[in-house]
Amino acid sequence: MDNIMRIVALGVCTGCGACGSCEHISFMQNQYGVPAPTVDDQCTSCGKCIELCIYDPNREDD
Numbered sequence: 001m002d003n004i005m006r007i008v009a010l011g012v013c014t015g016c017g018a019c020g021s022c023e024h025i026s027f028m029q030n031q032y033g034v035p036a037p038t039v040d041d042q043c044t045s046c047g048k049c050i051e052l053c054i055y056d057p058n059r060e061d062d
């Protein structure tokens with residue numbers, strides 16, 4: 001799995017919405033009332049959404 005569910009699983013997603021440009025991502029409120037992304041089963045694991053997330057711990061900024 002390389003999509004933003006990895007960020008959600010780490011518990012560091014803030015629901016900022018930056019990854020929401022992919023048609024396979026949708027936002028629902030989590031148990032805390034905060035928007036949280038979910039990925040559908042058509043995701044190709046291209047990784048573009050991860051590149052948009054500033055909370056990816058593997059991110060390498062220029």
Ligand code: SF4
Nearest residue numbers: 013014016017019053
């Ligand atoms: S870009 Fe990252 S922090 Fe923002 S909603 Fe997506 S996974 Fe969460």
Ligand code: SF4
Nearest residue numbers: 022043044046047049
């Ligand atoms: S298709 Fe790519 S951009 Fe869309 S959710 Fe999957 S990994 Fe992220």
